[in-house]
Amino acid sequence: MRINVLQHASNEGPGTIRSWAEDHGHDMYIYHPNEFYKLPNINETDMLVILGGPMSANDDDDWIKAERKLIHEAIDKDIPIYGACFGSQQIAKALGYRIAPSPVKEVGWAPVYLKANIIDNFPKKLMALHWHGEMFEVPNQAKLLFSSDLLKNQGFVINHHIMGLQFHFEPMQTDLREIVVNDGEYACDNALNQSAADIINYPVPKENKKIMYQLLDYINQ
Structure with missing residues (x-):
């Protein structure tokens, strides 16, 4: 299987999504x-992964619009799609749903349900x-998959093959360090009241890799 990944920030890579691909013998x-x-x-795509980034799905860049065209093509071909953060917003926006400022800025570690x-x-x-x-607004055809204490719309799944999560399960410890040392200033004035030091020193839960594998297995069934 060929997994095509759209990466939008050098410090936000695929993490355990890459591990899952390698363990299953897939090409990324x-x-x-x-x-x-x-x-x-799209004819060389068996699975589409759309990662996070500092941009907004509401931005007017041509490449952002082209990504959404690709998402539509993947949906039409029933190709599994996984979106994280900006990626999940791109999926929702492609389906005609609103992307808006969150009532709270969530940066750091917090539970999802x-x-x-x-x-x-x-x-x-x-x-x-x-x-x-x-x-994102959760698309009408989707199931609400996760919520947090501060934000209801944290994840959705559509027709078994499309999944978008507002947060991140994919980073491993090295990935976490890469995110924070390069973009730790973004943690200032956030609703979780965590500093960059708080975030980078938090041990990535060991179960998150298993969870990421389960979610990717699910959309590829």
């Missing part, structure tokens, strides 16, 4: 559309990394 190709203005061919029982023996409460100031 990483594109940087905001840097090289290049997107994969499962709202849809789609996977057997899946934990009801998990610790996730939050790094966002905008939010």
